[in-house]
Amino acid sequence: MSEATIATPALAEHKVPALMRGALVPRLIVGLSIFLVWEIVVRGFAPAYVAKPSTVLLAIPQVIVDPAFLHALGATLGAVSEGLAITIVAGTVIGLLMGRSDIFDRMVRVYINGLNAMPMIIVLPLFSLWFGYSNGARIGTIIFAAIFAITMNVADGARSVPREYLEVSRSFRSGRLRMLIDIVLPASMPYLLAGFRLAAGRALIGAVVAEFFLSIGGLGYYILYNSRAYHHNEAFVGVLLLAGIGVSFELLVNWCTRHFMPWYRRGA
Amino acid sequence: MTIAAIRRNAPVLISVFAGIALWEIAGRLVSAAFLVPFSATLVRLWQLITRGEFITQFLDSSELFLTGFVLALIVGAPFGMVLARVRILRVGVEPYIMTLYATPMVALIPFILSLMGFGFAPKVLVVFLFSVFPVLYNTVEGARSIKPEMIEVAKSFRSNEWALWREVMLPYTLPYTMTGVRQAIGRALVGMIAAEFFLSSTGLGQLIMGASQDFDTAGVLASTLVIGLIGVGLTRLGLNIEQHFARWRQ
Numbered sequence A: 001m002s003e004a005t006i007a008t009p010a011l012a013e014h015k016v017p018a019l020m021r022g023a024l025v026p027r028l029i030v031g032l033s034i035f036l037v038w039e040i041v042v043r044g045f046a047p048a049y050v051a052k053p054s055t056v057l058l059a060i061p062q063v064i065v066d067p068a069f070l071h072a073l074g075a076t077l078g079a080v081s082e083g084l085a086i087t088i089v090a091g092t093v094i095g096l097l098m099g100r101s102d103i104f105d106r107m108v109r110v111y112i113n114g115l116n117a118m119p120m121i122i123v124l125p126l127f128s129l130w131f132g133y134s135n136g137a138r139i140g141t142i143i144f145a146a147i148f149a150i151t152m153n154v155a156d157g158a159r160s161v162p163r164e165y166l167e168v169s170r171s172f173r174s175g176r177l178r179m180l181i182d183i184v185l186p187a188s189m190p191y192l193l194a195g196f197r198l199a200a201g202r203a204l205i206g207a208v209v210a211e212f213f214l215s216i217g218g219l220g221y222y223i224l225y226n227s228r229a230y231h232h233n234e235a236f237v238g239v240l241l242l243a244g245i246g247v248s249f250e251l252l253v254n255w256c257t258r259h260f261m262p263w264y265r266r267g268a
Numbered sequence B: 001m002t003i004a005a006i007r008r009n010a011p012v013l014i015s016v017f018a019g020i021a022l023w024e025i026a027g028r029l030v031s032a033a034f035l036v037p038f039s040a041t042l043v044r045l046w047q048l049i050t051r052g053e054f055i056t057q058f059l060d061s062s063e064l065f066l067t068g069f070v071l072a073l074i075v076g077a078p079f080g081m082v083l084a085r086v087r088i089l090r091v092g093v094e095p096y097i098m099t100l101y102a103t104p105m106v107a108l109i110p111f112i113l114s115l116m117g118f119g120f121a122p123k124v125l126v127v128f129l130f131s132v133f134p135v136l137y138n139t140v141e142g143a144r145s146i147k148p149e150m151i152e153v154a155k156s157f158r159s160n161e162w163a164l165w166r167e168v169m170l171p172y173t174l175p176y177t178m179t180g181v182r183q184a185i186g187r188a189l190v191g192m193i194a195a196e197f198f199l200s201s202t203g204l205g206q207l208i209m210g211a212s213q214d215f216d217t218a219g220v221l222a223s224t225l226v227i228g229l230i231g232v233g234l235t236r237l238g239l240n241i242e243q244h245f246a247r248w249r250q
Helices: A016-045 A053-063 A067-100 A102-117 A120-131 A135-159 A163-171 A176-187 A189-214 A219-228 A232-260 B002-029 B038-050 B053-085 B087-102 B105-116 B120-145 B148-156 B161-198 B203-213 B217-246
Strands: none
Touching: A016 A053, A016 B087, A053 A232, A067 A102, A067 A135, A067 A176, A067 A189, A067 A219, A067 A232, A102 A135, A102 B002, A102 B217, A120 A135, A120 A189, A120 B161, A120 B203, A120 B217, A135 A176, A135 A189, A163 A176, A176 A189, A189 A219, A189 A232, A189 B105, A189 B161, A219 A232, A219 B105, A232 B087, A232 B105, B002 B038, B038 B053, B038 B217, B053 B087, B053 B120, B053 B161, B053 B203, B087 B120, B105 B120, B105 B161, B120 B161, B148 B161, B161 B203, B161 B217, B203 B217
């Protein structure tokens, strides 16, 4: 990346602690002032039930031991993992085929591009007709939200496998399927992970939107229900947790890239 | 040339026709509550258009989309540029912008609903929130890409603040801002539909919701198809805008 060009000699001279101190102070000031303004505005102008930093903080210990909350969290995470598992398998298979077969790519790409450009929440009315107001519709939405990110990335990865790898494998007389699984798939792993990072975030949004729309139990519905019952603080803890899950997906992918693919440095 | 073009596009055309044929056949085989044939969907779409329902809802949605999106641009781009210029401010604000960029904004809709109710303003706020952070985030990214030497050189030639903005800041950050604009177009569309689904039901969102509640499968499919096509068109537009400005990038 451009990191190397940015690190001019003048900047490189800074020791790490000095750099940290240089960034930390303004960050803390901005963060504190955001919370302060939020607190003051809500105290001054908004009804008592509106979430503000102090009351949200107080609500956290109660919410994270609340069985209803844990149940909702489990339902959402379960649906997201189930959806993502299906997405990874199906998305990778379609992506590999797209990357290695020109005809298949041209035939499928129209649909992938078209469906990917659709705002994903638009499938909800259709899915609720097809699957009913059920977990199936939620998983369908998660898959629809996430699969194109994986497919497109894996297809890019499969296309850019170094030609030498394939030639060596061919000269050892390996079959097409063998080549796809043993050469192309491992070589496109970094792309798959990059796609997974995008897909995980979208899957989470898909799950929340589906729970809003279908009114089925989960973190999204927990937020909706509590905010309707004027328990904004409790609902906001749910939002914080959602953001936390999103961030931990990001960290997980970064860790996997560093740990399992140390040779792959781009964007890590 | 033409034969080559036909050969190149043949798989695409065959695949599209096969898809439509499959839809038509599947629609005739299963119950109408589940899926209706492609032809019936087109007929329903034509009805919606000729009855004027579609046009009113389309204009309604466009108003919402444009208001929210333009607001996001007016706020996001200049604020991003200011952050680009004032380093200390940028360092302080950056992590919060990144966090908000990654936060699923849909989760805030219930709060917006209970605080602001069912009017036009809360819906504009949703579209705005969905689309402002891509613009802001990418503008700040662009600002980070400006080499400090560029500004130093401009300063040592005694360029004033205005010249600095015109000659260095704007040309360097604008391509990145336009990447943000492309992402924001897609997100604003999602925000628009989300606002129409979960706040007061209006526009294209209402068209599809109403059809769904009436178990009018043809209506749901027709409106989904149209919104999908609008999405494709807007995505194409966004890519064109981005590519137009990408020429400035070095």
